[in-house]
Amino acid sequence: MFPRHEVPGVLDRAASAGVLGVLVPATGGEDLDTTLGLAADYPDRVLAATGVHPHEAASLDAGLKKRIEQSLNRDGVVAVGEIGLDYHYMNSPREDQLDALGWHLDLALEADLPVVLHNRESWADLEGMLAERRGRLRGVCHSFAEGPGEARRVLELGLWIGISGMVTFKAADNIREMVAALDPGRVLVETDSPFLAPVPHRGRQNEPAYIPLVGRRLAEEWKKTAEDVASNSSAGFRELFGVSEDWPALSKGSPAGSL
């Protein structure tokens, strides 16, 4: 999440790059109100996802669950996220992460909203949780970095795959191999900002204006035009998050990504 005073500049630079709308996921109790506030303040170009990131899973008590449930009715909330599992950092105990993920998935089903899913070194458990709800869940496995087999499984489960700036990294042949086997019609282009800035900005703060760099790299891998990749991703974004053609309201362009 960017400091609030940086937001107008971030949005303007995104718009100049053709990225006219963004989806901002909450990560926990601390930034939930900020995220909802952004969607309220910039209704024509910011949407929000509500939920608790696996890093913060241990903080999901009754009070926070209530806040998240109430946030489902707020303007601009189109998804439950960012939720999932992260066994790399294990900032919350595994059991807490599994409990939190199950609670969020069932909340999304009840509210009929898609989910934005995080996964790091936790694929087997995540797949199990998703498979239990197969055929009912909608969502995207964001910044996906598993292999071609896992990617196929995501699609079989009826979910989308989000590809971030990692696909541009020199050493990321594994991501490009996974991407090459994917149906471009099931891929969303994303930033995962402020993390994972694509080359040539790698290592610096990422922002939605860099989405075209990710899209261009995908276009190379698929031997398509960048315009095709952008319009596929925008169409997928609209379909998954239920966003109408008149959003974003600025002018013609692509909705995508995260802030």
Ligand SMILES: [Zn+2]
């Ligand atoms: Zn994530």
